[in-house]
Amino acid sequence: MKLSIIGLGLLGGSLALDLRKRKFADHIIGYDKNPVHSAFAKQVGLIDEEVSFEDAVAQGDIIVVAVPVSAVIKILPQILDKISDNQIVLDVASCKGVICERVKYHQKRKRYVACHPMAGTENSGPWSAISGMFDGKAFIICDAEDSDEKAVVTVKQMFEVLNMNPMFFNSFNHDIHVAYVSHIPHVASFALANTVLEKEKNEKNIFNLASGGFKSTVRLAMSNAEMWVPIFTDNKDNVMSVLDTYIEKLQDFKQLLQNNDIEGMADYINHANRVKKVLNK
Amino acid sequence: MKLSIIGLGLLGGSLALDLRKRKFADHIIGYDKNPVHSAFAKQVGLIDEEVSFEDAVAQGDIIVVAVPVSAVIKILPQILDKISDNQIVLDVASCKGVICERVKYHQKRKRYVACHPMAGTENSGPWSAISGMFDGKAFIICDAEDSDEKAVVTVKQMFEVLNMNPMFFNSFNHDIHVAYVSHIPHVASFALANTVLEKEKNEKNIFNLASGGFKSTVRLAMSNAEMWVPIFTDNKDNVMSVLDTYIEKLQDFKQLLQNNDIEGMADYINHANRVKKVLNK
Numbered sequence: 001m002k003l004s005i006i007g008l009g010l011l012g013g014s015l016a017l018d019l020r021k022r023k024f025a026d027h028i029i030g031y032d033k034n035p036v037h038s039a040f041a042k043q044v045g046l047i048d049e050e051v052s053f054e055d056a057v058a059q060g061d062i063i064v065v066a067v068p069v070s071a072v073i074k075i076l077p078q079i080l081d082k083i084s085d086n087q088i089v090l091d092v093a094s095c096k097g098v099i100c101e102r103v104k105y106h107q108k109r110k111r112y113v114a115c116h117p118m119a120g121t122e123n124s125g126p127w128s129a130i131s132g133m134f135d136g137k138a139f140i141i142c143d144a145e146d147s148d149e150k151a152v153v154t155v156k157q158m159f160e161v162l163n164m165n166p167m168f169f170n171s172f173n174h175d176i177h178v179a180y181v182s183h184i185p186h187v188a189s190f191a192l193a194n195t196v197l198e199k200e201k202n203e204k205n206i207f208n209l210a211s212g213g214f215k216s217t218v219r220l221a222m223s224n225a226e227m228w229v230p231i232f233t234d235n236k237d238n239v240m241s242v243l244d245t246y247i248e249k250l251q252d253f254k255q256l257l258q259n260n261d262i263e264g265m266a267d268y269i270n271h272a273n274r275v276k277k278v279l280n281k
Numbered sequence: 282m283k284l285s286i287i288g289l290g291l292l293g294g295s296l297a298l299d300l301r302k303r304k305f306a307d308h309i310i311g312y313d314k315n316p317v318h319s320a321f322a323k324q325v326g327l328i329d330e331e332v333s334f335e336d337a338v339a340q341g342d343i344i345v346v347a348v349p350v351s352a353v354i355k356i357l358p359q360i361l362d363k364i365s366d367n368q369i370v371l372d373v374a375s376c377k378g379v380i381c382e383r384v385k386y387h388q389k390r391k392r393y394v395a396c397h398p399m400a401g402t403e404n405s406g407p408w409s410a411i412s413g414m415f416d417g418k419a420f421i422i423c424d425a426e427d428s429d430e431k432a433v434v435t436v437k438q439m440f441e442v443l444n445m446n447p448m449f450f451n452s453f454n455h456d457i458h459v460a461y462v463s464h465i466p467h468v469a470s471f472a473l474a475n476t477v478l479e480k481e482k483n484e485k486n487i488f489n490l491a492s493g494g495f496k497s498t499v500r501l502a503m504s505n506a507e508m509w510v511p512i513f514t515d516n517k518d519n520v521m522s523v524l525d526t527y528i529e530k531l532q533d534f535k536q537l538l539q540n541n542d543i544e545g546m547a548d549y550i551n552h553a554n555r556v557k558k559v560l561n562k
Contacts, residue, residue: 118490138489167489180477181491185498188473191530193553195523196461208419208448209399210462216497217466218556225550232538232546242476243535247528249472254524257513265513269506272474275499 001025004060006053006075008032008041010120011092012066013129015162016046021131024161031056032126041126057082062158065091070230073102080108088151090115094178095234096142096171104146113155114142114171116178117164122222134162142171179238184246186220186228187239193221282306285341287334287356289313289322291401292373293347294410296443297327302412305442312337313407322407338363343439346372351511354383361389369432371396375459376515377423377452385427394436395423395452397459398445403503415443423452460519465527467501467509468520474502 003025005012012030019025030047032038038050057063057079065072065079072091079089080103090113093099100114117139121128139159144152156166169177196218232239256264284306286293293311300306311328313319319331338344338360346353346360353372360370361384371394374380381395398420402409420440425433437447450458477499513520537545 120494122494140490165489177490180480181495184476185473185495187531187534188469189498190550190553191527191534192466192469193556194530194549195465195527197552197555198526199461199523208446209421209458213401213403213501214462214466216500217470219497220494221553221556223550224554225547228550229543229546233541233543236538236541240535240538242480243531243538245479246472246476247531247535249475250468250524250528250531253468253472254521254528257517257521257524260514260517262510262514265510266506268475269471269504269509271478272471272502273505274478275474275502 002027002029002059002061004028004051004056004063005030005047006032006056006063006065006079007067007071008037008046008126009066010124010126010128011117012064013041013046013126014119014131014133015064015066015092016041017129017131018134018162019158022161024158029056029059037126044126046126046129054082061087062154063087063089065089065093067091067093068227068230069093069095069099069234072099073234076103076112077106080106080112083108083111085111087111088113088148088154090155092117094182094231095175096140096169097175098234100143100146100171109146110148111151113144113147113151115155115159116140116142116174117159117162118182119164122219124224124227134159134164137164138167139164140167140169140174142169142174144168175235176238179235179242183231183235183239184242186223187232187243188246189218189220189223193218283308283310283340283342285309285332285337285344286311286328287313287337287344287346287360288348288352289318289327289407290347291405291407291409292398293345294322294327294407295400295412295414296345296347296373297322298410298412299415299443300439303442305439310337310340318407325407327407327410335363342368343435344368344370346370346374348372348374349508349511350374350376350380350515353380354515357384357393358387361387361393364389364392366392368392369394369429369435371436373398375463375512376456377421377450378456379515381424381427381452390427391429392432394425394428394432396436396440397421397423397455398440398443399463400445403500405505405508415440415445418445419448420445421448421450421455423450423455425449456516457519460516460523464512464516464520465523467504468513468524469527470499470501470504474499 029049119137400418
């Protein structure tokens with residue numbers, strides 16, 4: 001199986017690492033518009049060959065598009081224009097509605113499988129690639145009925161090699177769900193970082209106090225703008241709506257505190273504690 | 282050194298564990314108003330002896346008060362009423378202003394050292410006690426000038442045995458700082474959990490999608506109401522003020538997204554990325 005990876009960042013690099021290790025791919029070729037990324041990926045052996053965009057499209061049995069959502073929208077139709085009926089293209093972006101919409105009527109639509117592996121870290125670049133990042137996490141295939149059945153089976157096998165648990169969604173529902181469990185947590189974290197950084201202008205030692213709790217909450221605030229701005233704009237309506245709910249919840253709490261409503265605050269926290277089940281605790 | 286611990290929860294239990302292991306204390310006695318806590322602590326060897334509140338006060342060379350802030354305010358004056366000039370009392374609560382105010386003019390004020398070790402987890406109870414929880418974290422002594430100089434030295438030694446880094450604050454500034462780095466991150470996390478739980482009422486599988494990013498952001502939402510409601514009420518003014526700033530930051534982001542301001546969002550995220558230095562990355 002010859003694997004072609006377009007976009008050699010954290011996700012593309014980590015996929016290369018584990019798909020080689022677990023013998024799903026025996027030859028991996030890669031392209032990144034940033035030559036430092038592809039040279040690094042070749043140097044450390046994430047990929048076997050640095051190739052041009054055209055060769056990456058021409059030569060892969062499976063072509064993984066691991067670039068920001070705005071770039072997927074741009075290059076996916078170009079890739080579909082060129083591939084044969086034996087090749088499969090998949091992407092790994094965090095918004096699926098706008099991408100599926102863009103290629104809905106493309107004559108090669110069936111060769112494309114819309115994927116979202118729910119895994120990552122706050123780091124970026126191929127130097128952040130890590131083995132085992134996907135194990136035990138969920139991966140989603142959207143609008144599977146628009147893809148070739150065998151192509152879906154092959155892609156499912158690929159993610160099962162990574163020990164991921166398959167889920168099937170339509171792209172519209174997917175985008176609502178990820179607004180809740182991924183996009184808004186990032187906004188919450190960026191805003192928290194900016195709140196504390198503003199204070200820090202005048203109080204140099206505030207960060208010396210930062211304990212583990214603070215660190216876990218702002219961890220996502222280290223995520224980069226290049227990836228996240230396109231996600232927010234492409235999932236704008238859902239993000240706006242969930243952000244409204246989040247701000248309302250904060251205002252609810254503020255009202256309880258304003259009123260010294262001890263019982264109300266305890267109820268609010270006890271309810272939030274139900275999130276334990278999410279964390280399997 | 283005979284150590285007496287009043288309140289055998291996560292903090293009291295973890296202190297007992299490491300202060301014994303590192304030979305700071307050779308005999309540890311403990312009291313908890315919940316007999317299950319003290320029986321458990323005795324059973325697993327966190328403490329050598331379960332004692333009454335009165336004996337815990339009478340017998341300790343150092344008396345550690347590790348109970349919620351509202352309980353500290355109630356029992357600290359009672360403890361100071363009874364101790365000798367050779368005993369030291371310290372507490373470990375997250376709000377210091379209201380406690381220091383409460384005992385400011387007590388005739389035994391000098392025997393009290395107001396402490397805040399900036400360490401913990403989202404878990405509670407003596408069964409959550411862990412070794413090494415304090416290592417490398419900051420601990421704060423507030424209003425040190427109101428305490429006996431030798432008592433401060435002894436308490437500083439105790440926390441240095443735990444590999445903590447000492448900092449000195451006045452209690453007023455302490456409470457402002459912790460509103461930023463501890464109290465508001467908890468509010469942000471409780472509110473985020475409640476936002477997603479509301480959605481989950483109708484969407485049973487939303488949590489299957491929760492990836493590592495979501496989990497780290499809602500981790501603090503597992504913290505318990507018994508501890509946190511008193512913290513919020515006792516630090517009400519600071520929490521209200523920082524919460525206002527946090528809501529403003531979220532509204533700023535919402536405005537940028539509403540306006541499709543790509544550059545503005547990138548600036549917002551790049552600024553938040555500066556938090557990396559907090560995490561020593």
